[in-house]
Amino acid sequence: MAVLVGSILYGPLTFSLLFALITGLTLWEFSDNVNKYAGAAVNRLINTTGGVYLFLAFTYYCSGFFNGGYADAFVFVPYLITTLFLTISELYLKHPDPLKNWAYAFASQIYIALPFSLLNVLAYGYSNAAQAIEYVGVLPLSIFIFLWTSDTGAYCVGSLLHKKFPAKLFERISPNKSWVGSIGGGIFCLLVAALLHHLLQDIVPLSLPVWLGLGLTVCVFGTWGDLVESLFKRQLGIKDSGKILPGHGGMLDRFDSALLAIPAAVLYLYTVQFFS
Incomplete structure (x- = not known):
């Protein structure tokens, strides 16, 4: 990191x-x-x-x-x-x-x-x-900040509330992901988006609503990116995509969320620009 x-x-x-x-x-x-x-x-x-x-x-x-x-x-x-x-x-x-x-x-x-x-x-x-x-550089970096925030928020909220709200997000592919965890990750991303807007408003000319939308876009598509890679590994019958990063698996294991979040973020920002 x-x-x-x-x-x-x-x-x-x-x-x-x-x-x-x-x-x-x-x-x-x-x-x-x-x-x-x-x-x-x-x-x-x-x-x-x-x-x-x-x-x-x-x-x-x-x-x-x-x-x-x-x-x-x-x-x-x-x-x-x-x-x-x-x-x-x-x-x-x-x-x-x-x-x-x-x-x-x-x-x-x-x-x-x-x-x-x-x-x-x-x-x-x-x-x-x-x-x-x-x-x-802070704009591409923000994508990874949102992804890390989403993962951390989903883990913390999911660990605390999964017994009260046990509904699984996509049990067939990733049994450990819950709806409550994913929603928690999204809320954390909104908070970080507001913070980034406050800190970077002189560097990145995005309004608060655009930052909030970017945070949610990255959170949602990052989750899908994680699920896509999980499906890929299940199809191949492997647990980790590689061993290049000790304790963290392979490159795909580390960047799976980013592979869908990045193009989604670009599409989102271009759409906002087009309609503004």
């Missing part, structure tokens, strides 16, 4: 390096799991390289650092070539189930590479005062 917070707040370079690494490790872990437990034969190196490149391409496109404030969409062409390679190569590799390989490879790009790449949309924005694109 400390490394993530420090890397985001220190500056755009550490932000990009950290999440390029996280993207790569998560894609590699996903590919390794489906190859071992789902009978797939996804090209881990190409799949991972393509996803990391997508993140860096978004960094270039959103920041405009290397082109005087303007970004050229041509930067995405190598990624398109990578996806074509992943598709066409199955014609020649003679794998017994190429459809499965395609499905898992492209699912990982949509499920992992794209959400992490969209962090760049949150991190960079045009400043009217500076007349330039600026890096504002």
Whole structure:
């Protein structure tokens, strides 16, 4: 947690390096799991390289650092070539189930590479005062603050009240999640959203209602993200997605909530902007 917070707040370079690494490790872990437990034969190196490149391409496109404030969409062409390679190569590799390989490879790009790449949309924005694109790390950081708050609130409230309110949120997939815990996590997120509005109103120009909506959006979609990864692990018959983080499982175990919360947050903020 400390490394993530420090890397985001220190500056755009550490932000990009950290999440390029996280993207790569998560894609590699996903590919390794489906190859071992789902009978797939996804090209881990190409799949991972393509996803990391997508993140860096978004960094270039959103920041405009290397082109005087303007970004050229041509930067995405190598990624398109990578996806074509992943598709066409199955014609020649003679794998017994190429459809499965395609499905898992492209699912990982949509499920992992794209959400992490969209962090760049949150991190960079045009400043009217500076007349330039600026890096504002506190906005992507707020997504993780909401996710941590939701998890902590859900655990605390669920532990205290689950005997009085035992209704399960999604017992088929995650028997330990309760409705009362999830509602508690949402309330905690609203409180933190109000606090962030108070602390960051000179840095992030979002009104209190928008902050409250963002907190709830991240809470709800973060919960769905957790459930999606639980379903993925149940389907593969595994307890943890990996062992890279001792005591915490794998990369997917740590970032599952973020994989749906990030695109939902981007969509929410663009919707608010469109109608404002």
